[in-house]
Amino acid sequence: MLKNRIIPCLDVKNGRVVKGINFVDLKDAGDPVEQAKIYSDGGADEICFLDITASNENRDTIYDVVKKTSKKCFVPLTVGGGVRSVEDINKLLNCGADKVSINTAAVENSKVVIDSSKKFGSQCIVVAIDAKKNGDKWEVFTHGGRNNSGIDALVYAEKMENNGAGELLVTSMDRDGTQVGYDIELMSKISSRVNIPVIASGGVGNLDHLVDGIKLGKASAVLAASIFHYGKHSVKEAKDYLDSKGIPVRI
Amino acid sequence: MNVTIVDYKSGNISSVINSFEEVAKDKVNIEVTSDLNKIKSSDKVVLPGQGSFKSCVEALNNINGLTDILNEFAITNKKPLLGICVGLQMFADIGYEETETKGLGWIAGKVSKIDNQNGKFKLPHIGWNQINIVKDSKIFKEINNNSHMYFVHSYEFIPEDKNVISATTDYSSNIVCSVEKENIFGTQFHPEKSDTIGLKIIDNFINL
Secondary structure, eight states, X not given: OOOOEEEEEEEEETTEESSOOOOTTXXXXXXXXXXXXXXXXXXXXXXXXXXXOOSGXXXXXXXXXXXXXXXXXXXXXXXXXXXXXXXXXXXXXXXXXXXXXXOHHHHHOTHHHXXXXXXXOGGGEEEEEEEEEETTEEEEEETTTTEEEEEEHHHHHHHHHHHTOSXXXXXXXXXTTTOSOOOHHHHHHHHHHOSSOEEEESOOOSHHHHHHHHHTXXXXXXXXXXXXXXXXXXXXXXXXXXXXXXXXXXX | OEEEEEOOSOSOXXXXXXXXXXXXXXXXXXXXXXXXXXXXXXXXXXXXXXXXXXXXXXHHHHXXXXXXXXXXXXXXXXXXXXXETHHXXXXXXXXXXXXXXXXXXXXXXXXXXXXXXXXXXOSSEEEEEEEEEOSOOGGGTTOOTTOEEEEEESEEEEESSGGGEEEEXXXXXXXXXXXXETTEEEESSOGGGXXXXXXXXXXXXXXX
């Protein structure tokens, strides 16, 4: 039976982890390679790096991080943030990323998803959707949540599937950072609409939220950042908890 | 000993390279090349594959003489070869991804889209699934039955002779996920992304 995945996400800025695990025995708390290794050793099913480097001149730092991580971690590595073109995707894959997530560029130019999934295969193309509720629908936001594209997230999700995305990483902007749980309605609506796996993101504050994301949100995988940071919960604890709730996980 | 990872300019093979280098350390020389002479003289060959069946076959054919050398290596000289993902699928006679495409024809059978039972099952089949070992395979030495492996694919290999199947995995149907036919080995899952247990399979292949 296919297992539901737990994916810890690390925010990386200028090659350093912004929020991360705060273990006393960590040699360098800001080192993304070391943090990723802790997660993969702890049973993470995948690792996600979100590059939030603002300035263009430091953009290349992520390539070095990916290169080093992929030599130490032998679970899938997804990298997103600032991916603009097929060439950016090519560079990340060559550095050792297994999947690349595309956000703003997928909204602005659908050719990026079409061309990259043709060139590299759908299996490595993840489209990240940042969605925010407006009345009775959700709208897709770009540029790290700053710009409202006005596009209906459900329609967009289906379009991205047709364009060749292998997975959708859906973040509720209303919930992101709130720790009150995923936007279950958004997740389940998108998951029911498409035939590709959905990764739920945004809002996890406790382990029950992970359970809800899978059971109610129908997500194939759950992504979380802060609950794994600062040692609040380990990946192992999360998996044991999901297992106790009858959710299939890799233990 | 030399293990050659065939770089035929299709898809992303960094993870395959990293995992083999990790396992090989300094004991074994890992070559990444499409050079025909190097492939010919190596002890073992790894045939990775990402993207579609069609694009991988086309990429192989784009390198003049490559399929001939691989045929000589695996079929005539019967040296160990490991196909991963689409690398395994290409062993088939024919594949139906995008359009009907001829494969290497090493193991009789076809590659068809996984039946998703009218949308009941998501495709691609992405994530960790357990393997059901159905026959002893040299690459499964010290690998427990029901071990988790990482999968990402929408097409499956259906061999005619079921005796070549060494493991299956349970998704929308029972999917063939590993084959062994004499010196030819293949995994539908990605040992290079399957944590320490996957590295053990790579180690088993290197130490054949």
